[in-house]
Amino acid sequence: EPEVTQTPSHQVTQMGQEVILRCVPISNHLYFYWYRQILGQKVEFLVSFYNNEISEKSEIFDDQFSVERPDGSNFTLKIRSTKLEDSAMYFCASSESWGPDTQYFGPGTRLTVL
Amino acid sequence: SQQGEEDPQALSIQEGENATMNCSYKTSINNLQWYRQNSGRGLVHLILIRSNEREKHSGRLRVTLDTSKKSSSLLITASRAADTASYFCAYMDTGRRALTFGSGTRLQVQP
Numbered sequence: 058e059p060e061v062t063q064t065p066s067h068q069v070t071q072m073g074q075e076v077i078l079r080c081v082p083i084s085n086h087l088y089f090y091w092y093r094q095i096l097g098q099k100v101e102f103l104v105s106f107y108n109n110e111i112s113e114k115s116e117i118f119d120d121q122f123s124v125e126r127p128d129g130s131n132f133t134l135k136i137r138s139t140k141l142e143d144s145a146m147y148f149c150a151s152s153e154s155w156g157p158d159t160q161y162f163g164p165g166t167r168l169t170v171l
Numbered sequence: 172s173q174q175g176e177e178d179p180q181a182l183s184i185q186e187g188e189n190a191t192m193n194c195s196y197k198t199s200i201n202n203l204q205w206y207r208q209n210s211g212r213g214l215v216h217l218i219l220i221r222s223n224e225r226e227k228h229s230g231r232l233r234v235t236l237d238t239s240k241k242s243s244s245l246l247i248t249a250s251r252a253a254d255t256a257s258y259f260c261a262y263m264d265t266g267r268r269a270l271t272f273g274s275g276t277r278l279q280v281q282p
Contacts, residue, residue, distance in 0.1 A: 088268065090268075090269075090270075092270070092272075099272050099273070099274055099275070100214070100259065100261070100270075100272040101272070102269035102270060102271070105268045105269060112268065113267065113268055113269055115269065146211075148213065148214060158219075159204065159216055159219050160204070160216070160270060161216055162206070162213055162214040162215075162216070163213060164212065164213035165212070165213050165214075167211075
């Protein structure tokens with residue numbers, strides 16, 4: 058069964074450093090998302106992406122964050138200058154269609170900012 | 172933004188018993204989805220129920236949706252130790268694509 062994959066599974070970085078989290082969505086899906094889950098808290102929406110542009114973003118997704126689909130398979134989340142409070146599990150998700158549809162999640166990347 | 176709330180926060184049952192988890196929300200929704208998360212792992216999609224549906228089944232899972240009460244429930248029948256996990260509801264507001272997640276129910280099934 059097709060699935061969303063994410064790399065790396067765990068990333069440790071120093072405060073102020075840039076990180077890029079990578080995702081490979083399900084191949085025939087057109088809509089892509091990033092969510093995050095700070096330890097012990099709810100899963101929070103960051104951004105949705107379609108047709109090479111952001112379609113929706115949350116208040117969390119400020120200028121420090123950016124997303125990109127650099128080729129036909131990868132979808133990336135970049136954090137320009139990491140802060141301690143960016144430490145969280147980051148989940149990528151994808152869905153097939155624009156309509157209210159199932160979002161399939163990847164296994165997540167645990168980001169630890171020291 | 173308004174967040175979904177789930178109850179109970181934690182539930183401990185014996186293998187073979189049924190487990191019921193509830194979710195409430197405050198907005199108008201397109202659909203509501205339930206996910207399972209094993210400790211520190213990814214989110215596994217369980218079932219989606221659309222706003223015009225009242226009940227849906229998938230294997231040992233039964234989901235109900237009451238849009239007048241803005242609530243949903245997930246029933247797991249004949250639970251197994253492998254069902255031990257956190258369960259989250261996530262709803263999609265009308266006109267949006269973002270999922271808003273509930274706070275989750277931690278289910279412990281004792282063998």
